[in-house]
Amino acid sequence: xxxxxxxxxxxxxxxxxxxxxxxxxxxxxxxxxxxxxxxxxxxxxxxxxxxxxxxxxxxxxxxxxxxxxxxxxxxxxxxxxxxxxxxxxxxxxxxxxxxxxxxxxxxxxxxxxxxxxxxxxxxxxxxxxxxxxxxxxxxxxxxxxxxxxxxxxxxxxxxxxxxxxxxxxxxxxxxxxxxxxxxxxxxxxxxxxxxxxxxxxxxxxxxxxxxxxxxxxxxxxxxxxxxxxxxxxxxxxxxxxxxxxxxxxxxxxxxxxxxxxxxxxxxxxxxxxxxxxxxxxxxxxxxxxxxxxxxxxxxxxxxxxxxxxxxxxxxxxxxxxxxxxxxxxxxxxxxxxxxxxxxxxxxxxxxxxxxxxxxxxxxxxxxxxxxxxxxxxxxxxxxxxxxxxxxxxxxxxxxxxxxxxxxxxxxxxxxxxxxxxxxxxxxxxxxxxxxxxxxxxxx
Numbered sequence: 001x002x003x004x005x006x007x008x009x010x011x012x013x014x015x016x017x018x019x020x021x022x023x024x025x026x027x028x029x030x031x032x033x034x035x036x037x038x039x040x041x042x043x044x045x046x047x048x049x050x051x052x053x054x055x056x057x058x059x060x061x062x063x064x065x066x067x068x069x070x071x072x073x074x075x076x077x078x079x080x081x082x083x084x085x086x087x088x089x090x091x092x093x094x095x096x097x098x099x100x101x102x103x104x105x106x107x108x109x110x111x112x113x114x115x116x117x118x119x120x121x122x123x124x125x126x127x128x129x130x131x132x133x134x135x136x137x138x139x140x141x142x143x144x145x146x147x148x149x150x151x152x153x154x155x156x157x158x159x160x161x162x163x164x165x166x167x168x169x170x171x172x173x174x175x176x177x178x179x180x181x182x183x184x185x186x187x188x189x190x191x192x193x194x195x196x197x198x199x200x201x202x203x204x205x206x207x208x209x210x211x212x213x214x215x216x217x218x219x220x221x222x223x224x225x226x227x228x229x230x231x232x233x234x235x236x237x238x239x240x241x242x243x244x245x246x247x248x249x250x251x252x253x254x255x256x257x258x259x260x261x262x263x264x265x266x267x268x269x270x271x272x273x274x275x276x277x278x279x280x281x282x283x284x285x286x287x288x289x290x291x292x293x294x295x296x297x298x299x300x301x302x303x304x305x306x307x308x309x310x311x312x313x314x315x316x317x318x319x320x321x322x323x324x325x326x327x328x329x330x331x332x333x334x335x336x337x338x339x340x341x342x343x344x345x346x347x348x349x350x351x352x353x354x355x356x357x358x359x360x361x362x363x364x365x366x367x368x369x370x371x372x373x374x375x376x377x378x379x380x381x382x383x384x385x386x387x388x389x390x391x392x393x394x395x396x397x398x399x400x401x402x403x404x405x406x407x408x409x410x411x412x413x414x415x416x417x418x419x420x421x422x423x424x425x426x427x428x429x430x431x432x433x434x435x436x437x438x439x440x441x442x443x
Contacts, residue, residue: 009301009328009347010107010208010244046070072149079343080110080386081329087337089151092158097246099188099209103158104165104181106131107207107243110150111386114138114170118323118380119241119297119405121188122206129181131167133241133297133405134380138176139168159183172377190245191215193223199231200424202417204238205253208245208301213252220256220284234289234424236417237305240319240407244300247328251277254308256284257315263308266328266345273345289434290315291420294360296380297405299323306360307349313435316423317362319416324383324401326356327390346393356392357384359401363432364423366416368406378406 050070053061068084075082085093095101105124108115115137120127138145140156148156157165160183167179190212193203201223205212224232244250254263258279265276292306292315303322309315328345348354359382370378382402383389392399408414422428 009247009250009304010299010325072151075340075342076110076149077388079327079388079390081325081327081341082343083149083151083341085151085331085339085341089155090331090333090337090339093331093339097209099190099211101186101188102161103183103186104131105184105186106157108137108150108154109386110153111136111381113146115145115148115150115153118243118299121186122192122204124186125181125184129179131169131179131181132171132374132377134171134377136170137167138170139166141166161185172379174377189215191219193219195223195227196236196421199227199233200421201227201232201235202238203235205242205302207242208247208249208253210246210249212246212249213256216253216256217284224285229286232288234291235285236291236293236420236424237315238293238417239298239302239306240293240295240416241297241405242299242302243297243323244302244325247301247304250301250304254305255279255282257290257309258312259283261312262350264304264347264349266347268345275345289424291423291433292317293416293420294319294322294362295405295407295416296320296323296382296403298360299383300325303355303360304347304349307353307355310360310363311350311353313437313439316364316430316433316435317360318364318366318420318423319362320365320367320403321361321382321401322355322359322403323380324355324357324359324399326354326358326383326392343390346390354393354397355401357382357389357399357401358392358397359383359403363435364419364430366419368404368408368415369413370404370406374406378404380405 050066053066071084075084104126105121106126107118109118117131117133117135117137119133120131140153145153162182164180164182167181169177169179188207188209190207190209191203191205193201196202203216203219251263259281260279263277263279265274267274290309292309294302294306294317299322306317306322310317326346327343328347329341330344332340332342334340346354346356380402384399384401411417423430423433
């Protein structure tokens, strides 16, 4: 049977389609036979339990729901990012990657049985209602999320446009608060840009969907013309609270600033299961200085871009440590139009670093001035704080991903942004800016 895997590089979404043909292993010898026998014994055990529940449970259960629950239990026991999607969820995911969908506008993951906000999408209903990165959603319209799968919670938060929903939010173990959000069509403009002063190009990438690279290219061209290539001092690429998305878009965004060299590699279970992605040449900025802003909400595809530009000494990374999601999920369509979301590989930066459960450490660490009422509530635990996360394959690397995810609403209070502006203007100096390209990764 042909399967169409989709590679994910985001906390909640992201894809690049490829085609593969699965082949059965025809020869089983020695210990393999014993292993298969043990597996069939376990499957018989599952069948016995399934039949006992069907026949003796106090109420008549639905067979389909029992099977889906068993599948979800199996997948969620692997790691926080593997799951089963029914037909509707799979369809919703495909719509979401196109950059327009209905909902609240938040990226979520699951932590200790609760639904955790990775980041609200800019200008979304959730963002406007006051939902923050790091919030734990413990209830949805009066129903506790404890015991729900991530997909079940997402399904409950979706619904008709203009209908209200009440989220019970827990922040930093304080008293729960209720936040009312009105559902709307979420049109994700994944790239926003403007001039900072009259000589700096600021580009904010909120997530990596199908429109991201085209949006980046368009805005680089626009800023270059508006400011003038001779006057333009450089670019600030803001990836803060960007949860990730499409792998191919992360590769193209990285390629936009690189002339050559590896961008990222993925490595699966088998030694020869390695994919390498390299730049095709043509720096769209003409070699202008670049500063990339990251924080504890910058995950996966964002970390691919930051890691590639950091390793090649093409950009200076500024902010706080990123989330640390260094795994790739493959979406495999199943019979019945559902799909399996399975972690199948880790990704590595050009120098061979795995950022899994560790994150990207900025060359220039800059902490935001967090208001007193939000202190402690701005922190993300990162991938290393998720139950059942994959370990970093480099045993000597301490797992410590995640950091502050606070970004001030007012630019004049944005310490990280203003530090980047001062560096580009030469008002402040740093040994890490501009980076020395001669010290980059060999091509």
